[in-house]
Amino acid sequence: MNGIGTVSDGNISNVNVACNTAVSQPVPIDIIPVATGNGTALRVFIPVAMVGNNNVNINAILDTGSAGVVLNALSIFPSSIVTSNGFNFPPGQNSITYNGITVTNVGMSKSYGGQSSNPHTDIGNIGFAQISFGSNGEIVTASIPILFVYQVQANGTTSPPTTLQGNIIGINSSFNSVQTVGSTSQGTTSTVCSLTNLSNCGLVSPFRSINFAQGVDGGFLLKQFSLQNCSINTPGSCQAQPLLTIGLNSTITQGFISTPLNCGTSTAADGSTIPTCSQIISGVTVSDGNSSFTGNVIFDSGAPTVRLSVPSGASFPQTLAPGSQINFEIPSGFTYQYTTGTGAATTTVGQSTSNQSFSNTGIEFFTLHSMYINYSTRTEGWY
Numbered sequence: 001m002n003g004i005g006t007v008s009d010g011n012i013s014n015v016n017v018a019c020n021t022a023v024s025q026p027v028p029i030d031i032i033p034v035a036t037g038n039g040t041a042l043r044v045f046i047p048v049a050m051v052g053n054n055n056v057n058i059n060a061i062l063d064t065g066s067a068g069v070v071l072n073a074l075s076i077f078p079s080s081i082v083t084s085n086g087f088n089f090p091p092g093q094n095s096i097t098y099n100g101i102t103v104t105n106v107g108m109s110k111s112y113g114g115q116s117s118n119p120h121t122d123i124g125n126i127g128f129a130q131i132s133f134g135s136n137g138e139i140v141t142a143s144i145p146i147l148f149v150y151q152v153q154a155n156g157t158t159s160p161p162t163t164l165q166g167n168i169i170g171i172n173s174s175f176n177s178v179q180t181v182g183s184t185s186q187g188t189t190s191t192v193c194s195l196t197n198l199s200n201c202g203l204v205s206p207f208r209s210i211n212f213a214q215g216v217d218g219g220f221l222l223k224q225f226s227l228q229n230c231s232i233n234t235p236g237s238c239q240a241q242p243l244l245t246i247g248l249n250s251t252i253t254q255g256f257i258s259t260p261l262n263c264g265t266s267t268a269a270d271g272s273t274i275p276t277c278s279q280i281i282s283g284v285t286v287s288d289g290n291s292s293f294t295g296n297v298i299f300d301s302g303a304p305t306v307r308l309s310v311p312s313g314a315s316f317p318q319t320l321a322p323g324s325q326i327n328f329e330i331p332s333g334f335t336y337q338y339t340t341g342t343g344a345a346t347t348t349v350g351q352s353t354s355n356q357s358f359s360n361t362g363i364e365f366f367t368l369h370s371m372y373i374n375y376s377t378r379t380e381g382w383y
Helices: 363-367
Strands: 006-009 012-016 027-036 043-051 054-063 067-072 095-098 101-112 120-129 131-133 144-154 157-159 168-171 217-222 241-248 257-260 263-267 273-277 281-287 292-298 306-310 325-329 335-339 347-351 371-374 379-382
Touching: 043 363, 054 067, 101 144, 292 306, 335 363
Parallel strands: 054 168, 067 144, 306 347
Antiparallel strands: 006 012, 027 043, 027 241, 043 054, 043 131, 067 168, 095 101, 101 120, 120 144, 144 157, 217 241, 217 371, 257 379, 263 273, 281 292, 281 325, 325 335, 371 379
């Protein structure tokens, strides 16, 4: 697509690139689950076909543990516009327009993996563009806020973004604040970033900008997948599979066990109010057959391994031998069991530091089960 082209599918209205996709039935699009290869182990990727009017070939991490889009600016813009030291704004200008993308001079950062052993912070500038998702660009968003990243801080060092750090598509139903570069605090409002509000704002799932027809709820369903031994950086090495469905109805969620999410409201870029919900499922009992604890859990496709967060005072082993069976019992009646081991089943046990600490099932969960999040009904379900 170049501004006058269309995308078409049996369940998608033909749209000009200036219009976001109208979904009349749930639409499956490709994702790429990867186990090993060139430092990109244990992730699931979603193809990005276009940013603004730029044809791109980006495989971004599909992350059910966050909300909002960050993209590696160095792979989208020429070096005359951005380097690993930042964007180059012409004198007197506070924004840059490039192939249907607007980038502002507002520097922001977004942090990932705060409770993991490998946290990192993406640093970039807030911009706005449409994005086309899927191997053939089947899903087109409206113009949405994007953090265009040129630098990453991790383990005390600063470097250009890598595949794993610089391209992340967060799709859960929460609101994620971004932090002004140089500030020591997060934003204090739940307002989505817009051209009229850049100083105290945040990001939400890009799928919230899609138009869903009557009878189709906003949200997604991520089907169970097998991790492939391939290299995401080698064209043709990994097989894309239509395992992510955009838009939900009662037919495709039949048989799932669901639970209501803890929700508030946020202000969208157009001033309307949208429900945004915490990713944390509370009151979950985690056990190894001999001991147990009750706490918070998230189902996070963006985490490569499992982390158990044990509340203070609970009796639970500090280490788990490979082959241990771990059970998660959700209050709504869903039970998830996996066996500790290597790879995605690698399990770390730590202590909760607050009542907002949580255990993280990691990508291992999705090798065994499917999950949906319904933005409209404010529910999460598993099968």
